[in-house]
Amino acid sequence: MALYLIDLPFAKIGLDTAKRDSDAKVVLVQDGVYADTSGLSDVYAVKEDVEKRGVASRLGGAKIIDYNELVDLIVENKVVNFA
């Protein structure tokens, strides 16, 4: 299982690569929460980043997680950095 850490500057290529990985989990961090994740199912977004930007309603089915939950995801999965 791989966890794709996605920020906005590399979002397009990062998400497109994640789509080629059937086990991909995606975490949107920082400006990454502005990215369009349509076509991906297992998506997470960092709470603090979502709240600052006021984009909760734009996130579709993404699960909002705090830093503690992000640490758990990092420990449980190989990390792929696009942030």
Add this chain to the structure above:
Amino acid sequence: MALYLIDLPFAKIGLDTAKRDSDAKVVLVQDGVYADTSGLSDVYAVKEDVEKRGVASRLGGAKIIDYNELVDLIVENKVVNFA
């Protein structure tokens, strides 16, 4: 006459805005020399930036200028910053 200073991060909106100005001159600086300027006629590109990136052949009709010539353009025209 206005001179649009264009770097890559703001190239799309900067060039699109310049197209609305019939007197626009465009100067590509830094990574701006990678931008697609089709649809614009009065385009300049900074020599040092073009040479480092090896993109002279990609620039179409853009005139290659050095910093001295860029100073002259700046002095002769109002500057609009998208860099």
Add this chain to the structure above:
Amino acid sequence: MANINFLLTEGPFQTEKWSTVSKLAAAALDKGHEVTMFCYLDGIYNGLSTQEFADWDKVPGDYFKELVDKGAEIVCCGICVNARGQQKGKYFFEGIKVGGIPDWAAFVGRADRVITL
């Protein structure tokens, strides 16, 4: 428990990477994980103990000081430190070390996870 290495390449204030990294690293330490961090390029400015900014209760440096206090190992790239005029880390927090890429390579060797921000 896991060993997590962070690579930080941007400085305080300019972008929010210092904030994400320091909070994520603190959460990892609080959960009992080991944290190492290599500050590369502008990331080295995060080691400075001399930040003063009245608008905020805490300056970015305070967060990195807390990571050291919680047991994180933080090394800043010495070439970057001197190139950026920070004089061998003369004003860095005690415990934030100046080292080299071999230290980073060793962190990666020990790490279960590597995060770049």
Add this chain to the structure above:
Amino acid sequence: MANINFLLTEGPFQTEKWSTVSKLAAAALDKGHEVTMFCYLDGIYNGLSTQEFADWDKVPGDYFKELVDKGAEIVCCGICVNARGQQKGKYFFEGIKVGGIPDWAAFVGRADRVITL
């Protein structure tokens, strides 16, 4: 002759803005124009006289020192200088001043052209 004001918001090494700005400003001074510069945000790191980088013949700071020698007026934002731990510009080149946004506003008032990079 024209008065040209530069706004520089990024530091040395990390991006090439220091290079474009310093070379463009030098060309303007050589042509007899007046140059003022406000260093804001990370731009303030360009004022440091303590940069050491063996890979290059000249460090970025040398270019800014030369601008001052040629008559450019360079002011760094004091809030940014202290926030970024640079202690009121203690290690800045002589002639590079620490000031505030009012200085920048005055530069803009005097300027025929304003360039941001």
Add this chain to the structure above:
Amino acid sequence: MEKNILFMFLRAPFGAIYYTEGMRAVVGMMSGMDEHKVTCAYAGDGAFYCLKGSDKSESAGYVKTIADISETHYYVEKESLDERGISEGDLDETYKVITRDDLARLIAENDVVYDF
């Protein structure tokens, strides 16, 4: 000499500090001896800042100071909103929607054009 200055906010807010340090700059520009007049326009990824729910606490003090000095307009560009799937109803009411043609007109009208 007093100048008319357009501040364009083009970067995604929060990831970088320009969204708030730019407002600090606006205050400074207006309060100096020259009493420059400033107009603010949000476009590109900067348009995200105009969302109703985005955290504007860091710049609230500057906005208040600006209002005390003089009437200042805050615009956001329609094309940038459309590209990002933002509708007018999603916006804080401070920001008036303009087209890219209007932005080009603001650029032409102002003496100085800053990108933040």
Add this chain to the structure above:
Amino acid sequence: MEKNILFMFLRAPFGAIYYTEGMRAVVGMMSGMDEHKVTCAYAGDGAFYCLKGSDKSESAGYVKTIADISETHYYVEKESLDERGISEGDLDETYKVITRDDLARLIAENDVVYDF
């Protein structure tokens, strides 16, 4: 412990220093006690670096050192080239063209994936 590391170069070269400081990092990763194995992949705006005429003098020393340590592959991604109108003939021969599917495979194969 020795690891397999993928360095992805994603930023436009020259505008920011990552294109060369990333190569400095590659050398360091390979020459430490753990003797990590490194693969380099250029994608996104990073693909511009692979153009024949781009100035590689700053990283030439690193590339030479890397070659002395071990065989290292340099890849560039086809989709990124296509988006930027770059054909294979425009590329320095050091860089072997791979598809995005191949990049995904490299990501899967390596223990650590860096974005530069």
